Amino acid sequence: MADLSGLAMSLVQQFTRAGRMIATAESCTGGMIAAAITDIPGSSAVLDRGFVTYSNEAKEDMIGVSVATLEAHGAVSRETAIEMAEGALSRSRADLAVSVTGVAGPDGGSAEKPIGLVHMALARRDGPTTHREFRFDDLGRAYIREATVEKALDALIAAG
Template identity: 50%
Template sequence: MTQSMLPEEIINLARRVIDENRAIGRKVALAESCTGGLVAAALTEIPGSSAVLDRGYVTYSNEAKREALGVSGDVIEAFGAVSIACVYAMAQGALMNSDADVAVAISGIAGPDGGSEFKPVGTVVFARAMRDSEEREAESKLFENEDRGGVRYQATLCALELLLP
């Protein structure tokens, strides 16, 4: 058996996500931007992940967010791709275009470029949407003093945490 290329901390958390969601019969969907599919990759490292992971979208460009997830161009123009409004719309789009019970979305500025005074490098926004629920959960985090890989690593851990029941 080959060893995963992902860090043990991510694999262990992904295993919890799969085990705990499988135990309650819950399916998940993902809408990833700055993580580029790392959350889906972590989940699919775990045997039995197909019982939990319904699908994942990597919507790196604004066009992909609009086309695949139905994010309004007005939302992206008004608030930006790295915003609670956009990421919540991404989560809603992933949920509506899947058979999942919960969807998590991630968008951020991993760097080294692309940051601004108001959204510096290391800014990552997360959202979770639940089917048949008005519950809205979204937050913005700043992973300071991290390189590109560090931002993506931290974002992957946070997204996995949001997938726990």
């Protein structure tokens, strides 16, 4: 596992220099991405806000994920991740918003959506929204969540 603190430090330094801000929309990580960022002194210059949208209702109410999307594709889907990122961006002052939704286990997996499946989206004010799918091994809930935070920080650094 990567050094999350080191990644978050790099992100805060990079975004501070660039004068850019971030928002997060988190389901399976429950706020861990925002927590990793706010562990770094000076993070208030780059983190506008974080949305922890664990339930479908929170996804709908807080960041505008549509009921139709949730019914058609489920909470753990490409479509939901994209709507989460775009909703977080539209409800913030951020330049970039990252979203994650997945199955961290130990329960909840299926053949179509196994434990370790994570969808991540990155929405930008100055560009298109992108999506990535990860299939982490079922090495436990903590591993899947930390690996997801690492991928989100990496994506923000690459996009910043």
